Amino acid sequence: MEFIADCRTRLAFDLVANTWHPVVLWALRNGPLRHGELRTRIGGISAKVLTEAVRRLERDGLVERAAGAYQLTELGVSFLGPIEGFGRWAEEYGDRVVEAQARVS
Template identity: 65%
Template sequence: MSHDQPFLADCRARLAFDLLANTWNSVVLWALRDGPCRPGALRGRIGGISPKVLTETLRRLEFNGLVARRAYGGAPPRVEYELTPLGRTLLGPIDAFGSWAFEHGDEVMAAQERYAGDGRDPLP
């Protein structure tokens, strides 16, 4: 995409930003970086995510080709999720965002406090 084109609703850059805009997408992808995982174990790795939200996130990531679901027979049947090669390509950008947040998070929070201290309502 050239720098002089607008961010159209259907452009590839918007697609990428939309994928990373959902907090749980990045968190689940990062949690799967070490290999396949069952949903219960994945919830344990993540913490603070409900089974419903985890299921929705995994389905969204599978729909986008970033995560693969593998079902195993047996009693009881079990399911594992793992990153696809395409999903692995997002680990670098997610790591970069995390590094940026670690380095600049205090500055962002200070700006939020200054904004709120001016008596203005915070943005939704």
């Protein structure tokens, strides 16, 4: 018997469940950045929250630190595709979600 809670898909969703993980990965898509540069590029994130997010992404093998800067690993680069897909979906359907939320509120 296969349990949905233990599937690999859940693992992938856990990576994007944190608000900042996809943002950090997307911010690093063009190359390595130091902590301060990364924080400036992202905007609206505290140093503490950024540090926590980067540490989790390092633990998961998507980000590594080299020469004082954070950069995507091969695994991190491979995850940009799904993040881009979420972005395309949000661009196309985001207004409909906001409208639905407004009807319920």
